[in-house]
């Protein structure tokens with residue numbers, strides 16, 4: 001699933017291309033990807049300009065003139081692609097926006113169809129159920145606010161990192177990488193961590209997510225940026241997907257266990273309990 005760095009990469013990539021474009025036509029091939037049950041703002045996009053592109057957690061927010069925002073969650077296999085309108089579109093392309101005076105269109109493609117698009121009033125974005133419960137953005141969360149956020153919480157460290165209501169945007173790949181960088185065991189009990197460990201965790205979050213954005217995200221299978229290009233961070237993963245391989249720091253074999261049903265990779269020597 002695209003996590004914070006992948007979604008941030010898509011938003012940065014598409015922002016330059018989409019801003020100012022005016023919607024000329026909307027083509028819906030598979031209506032269920034639109035989460036609004038009744039006719040909504042999304043049915044009135046023609047003639048509106050794209051005035052903003054943002055990210056919140058793992059979601060993309062496209063702002064249109066006239067105060068309409070499309071919230072897009074790519075979930076497992078969703079892709080948002082700006083491509084030539086003449087390029088063939090396959091059966092997995094569920095929605096497309098054509099733009100006035102442009103030979104390119106914006107396509108939403110999703111093989112497994114877990115993703116969704118939801119139209120809301122821009123002023124109500126934070127009230128949408130999909131966003132209301134989200135925790136703060138990790139990259140703008142200072143150390144003290146982070147420590148306060150974790151105060152009194154219990155549970156396994158890995159599970160905590162995955163909880164979007166604690167901090168938004170971290171998923172399975174980056175949780176493993178963050179824990180490796182911070183030298184903490186995925187099964188460590190959060191309430192027992194020293195302040196020093198939590199500080200290491202905070203810096204690892206900043207470091208790993210920023211570096212992954214710099215390298216345009218991780219492509220294991222489906223993830224592509226807004227122009228269809230793969231990310232590069234998969235070549236820099238230290239533990240995720242490296243079960244049975246040697247740790248780049250100490251040579252110990254990387255292990256895989258399950259934590260809260262999610263496959264979890266770590267180095268038993270660098271990340272002692």
Ligand SMILES: [Zn+2]
Nearest residue numbers: 247250267270
């Ligand atoms: Zn190691």
